[in-house]
Amino acid sequence: MGRCGAALCLALEGNIAVGKSTFLKLLGATFPEWHLVTEPVAQWQKVPAGGTAEASVGSANLLQMMYQEPARWSYTFQTFSCLSRLKAMLELPPERFPGTPHPVRVFERSIYSDRYVFAKNLFEAGHLQPLEWAIYQDWHGFLLRQLGPRAALHGFLYLRAMPRTCLERLRRRARSEEGGIQLGYLQQLHGQHERWLVEKTTEVHFADVKHAPVLVLDVDKDFEHDAAAQGVLMAQVEAFATALRAQTLPSCPNPL
Ligand SMILES: Nc1ncnc2c1ncn2[C@@H]1O[C@H](COP(=O)(O)OP(=O)(O)O)[C@@H](O)[C@H]1O
Numbered sequence: 001m002g003r004c005g006a007a008l009c010l011a012l013e014g015n016i017a018v019g020k021s022t023f024l025k026l027l028g029a030t031f032p033e034w035h036l037v038t039e040p041v042a043q044w045q046k047v048p049a050g051g052t053a054e055a056s057v058g059s060a061n062l063l064q065m066m067y068q069e070p071a072r073w074s075y076t077f078q079t080f081s082c083l084s085r086l087k088a089m090l091e092l093p094p095e096r097f098p099g100t101p102h103p104v105r106v107f108e109r110s111i112y113s114d115r116y117v118f119a120k121n122l123f124e125a126g127h128l129q130p131l132e133w134a135i136y137q138d139w140h141g142f143l144l145r146q147l148g149p150r151a152a153l154h155g156f157l158y159l160r161a162m163p164r165t166c167l168e169r170l171r172r173r174a175r176s177e178e179g180g181i182q183l184g185y186l187q188q189l190h191g192q193h194e195r196w197l198v199e200k201t202t203e204v205h206f207a208d209v210k211h212a213p214v215l216v217l218d219v220d221k222d223f224e225h226d227a228a229a230q231g232v233l234m235a236q237v238e239a240f241a242t243a244l245r246a247q248t249l250p251s252c253p254n255p256l
């Protein structure tokens with residue numbers, strides 16, 4: 001933030017179609033100096049499918065493959081999604097003006113929800129084999145330990161709504177790959193988020209992240225078309241970021 005060069009790093013977490021992208025746009029309009037990183041869904045829908053150096057054989061929609069044949073493609077999906085999130089996190093943000101980095105960076109989901117929500121859920125649902133889950137956890141833990149503070153987050157913004165609300169929003173959005181998603185899957189993911197971020201009963205293997213503060217934001221009601229509700233949510237985020245900055249980056253006193 002400001003001249004000290006350190007940004008406060010937050011992840012925006014929540015169920016499928018809860019409203020993360022919509023919320024991220026609102027953050028962008030409210031805090032134009034923040035750096036916002038969207039989830040790389042488009043990359044998952046169009047994975048270069050190889051071929052030779054001379055000729056590519058096109059691309060694969062890994063998101064669709066994972067939903068159509070989860071037992072076959074879940075492990076591949078989780079390696080690719082986690083790698084794409086890690087690349088986005090490690091990529092240097094563009095400087096706002098020379099010498100003035102962004103005060104806050106917000107990532108839509110994270111390498112932590114990749115593991116403690118999605119991969120964990122796929123394992124518990126039987127779509128990741130015990131061996132695949134063990135291998136995933138091995139490289140995930142190794143990589144993140146090697147990266148140390150570069151892979152750490154200071155806090156989480158958790159958008160929370162009832163799974164039924166998410167299903168309604170998901171149907172309204174009508175992303176073609178998600179046509180087969182049922183309420184039960186959103187209930188499972190809701191439970192994973194709650195155990196990880198609220199109840200804290202999920203075993204988390206990284207001390208910083210385990211103790212990172214969580215701001216729970218209730219988005220069950222429509223905030224998209226309600227300026228007053230938007231104002232309340234943005235004020236909550238600003239207060240959270242300000243307090244977190246004072247706590248975690250005390251040597252960088254610049255205001256947000
Ligand atoms: N608070 C809200 N109330 C009503 N509809 C919403 C709200 N937030 C998002 N939506 C709508 O729900 C759908 C999914 O939102 P989106 O932001 O794409 O979710 P996510 O990024 O979490 O998957 C979109 O059609 C969006 O317009």
Ligand SMILES: Nc1nc2c(ncn2[C@H]2C[C@H](O)[C@@H](COP(=O)(O)O)O2)c(=O)[nH]1
Pocket residue numbers: 014015016017018020039041063066077078081109113114118119122178
């Ligand atoms: N199996 C996994 N699926 C994931 C993961 N991260 C996102 N997703 C899916 C869920 C949605 O269908 C789509 C985009 O998510 P939004 O909530 O942003 O709409 O991708 C994951 O790690 N594993």
